[in-house]
Amino acid sequence: MAFLPHVVRATHDSEFRINLTFNGGTEAIVDFESWLDGPIFEPLRRPAYFQKFFIDGGTVVWPNGADIAPETLYEAAHAPTRSNKRLQPTACVSASERSKVRARRG
Numbered sequence: 001m002a003f004l005p006h007v008v009r010a011t012h013d014s015e016f017r018i019n020l021t022f023n024g025g026t027e028a029i030v031d032f033e034s035w036l037d038g039p040i041f042e043p044l045r046r047p048a049y050f051q052k053f054f055i056d057g058g059t060v061v062w063p064n065g066a067d068i069a070p071e072t073l074y075e076a077a078h079a080p081t082r083s084n085k086r087l088q089p090t091a092c093v094s095a096s097e098r099s100k101v102r103a104r105r106g
Contacts, residue, residue: 003024006059015047016036018053050062
């Protein structure tokens with residue numbers, strides 16, 4: 001049977017980035033900004049509303065019903081980092097690396 005990823009933990013990191021943990025242990029900070037197009041995602045462009053996400057059905061969901069498929073999130077978590085971080089989710093990083101990045105942000 002193929003691995004079916006689902007989100008088991010999600011916490012807001014910054015701006016439109018969410019720290020996701022998947023079944024199987026993968027953890028990554030994923031930037032959602034590039035997915036926030038179209039009428040269903042319009043409310044999510046407001047930072048206060050974006051932060052109202054919760055987990056339902058193994059993925060990240062917002063009160064208006066907007067969601068991103070868990071398979072898409074899992075692929076984004078494993079994508080290589082690009083120089084334009086606004087358009088590409090960040091790569092998987094260890095907890096110590098995330099701490100270093102947060103420390104640099106101040």
